[in-house]
Amino acid sequence: MPYNPALVAPMRAEVTRLGVKELTSAAEVDAALGDQKGSMLVFVNSVCGCAAGNARPALALALKHAVVPQQIVTVFAGQDLEAAARARQYFGEYQPSSPSMALLRDGDVVHFVHRHQIEGRSPQAIASDLTAAFDKFCGAAV
């Protein structure tokens, strides 16, 4: 059951204030991810402080990098249930976890950061892995 929206609002804002587009319905997810071209990061937000408390600051750090995905969107697992479930349908064989991050290129997942790769790690370490993926998959020469 979703948490009180008022409780979750700061966690949404921590991501959307970065300029990340929030997708709250399956239709919005399909519009963004269906026939997706170029590079896109999907940030699966989560209430859980054990991991999401580091994932959101990591995203903020990573988005300061010189190379970033062309599009960055977010869905909120456990809150916007329909949107999160639909987004996961685009992640192929990668199992659902939250928080998590999927980097797509032309509709294919080219890099995935699972919850277990976030847990217990510093935002700086997580961001470093993310920016390495940005350099590899989002550069002009790809």
Add this chain to the structure above:
Amino acid sequence: MSGHVFHPGHAELHGITVVVETHGSRTYVGRYDMEDSQGVHLLDVGVHEPKASMSKEEFIRKSAKFGVQSEHKHVIVPADRVARITRLGEVVGS
């Protein structure tokens, strides 16, 4: 820190995805919740059985790469069956 933490005061491994190897034939991968008199409580758990098509090592590596394929919402592993608990994030290739 700007993170919003909901679970203060829990065990060190609370919320961490772990591999639980047992003295028996089963291996579990799931999110550590707590340990009490019943044993170790795991959430969203994948289980490797010895008769599975892949080896235990392949099961762990696959979980590390593609995530945990949850088969059970909640599993309690009796404490005396637990041989080793490892963070999945520490598995090479994750």
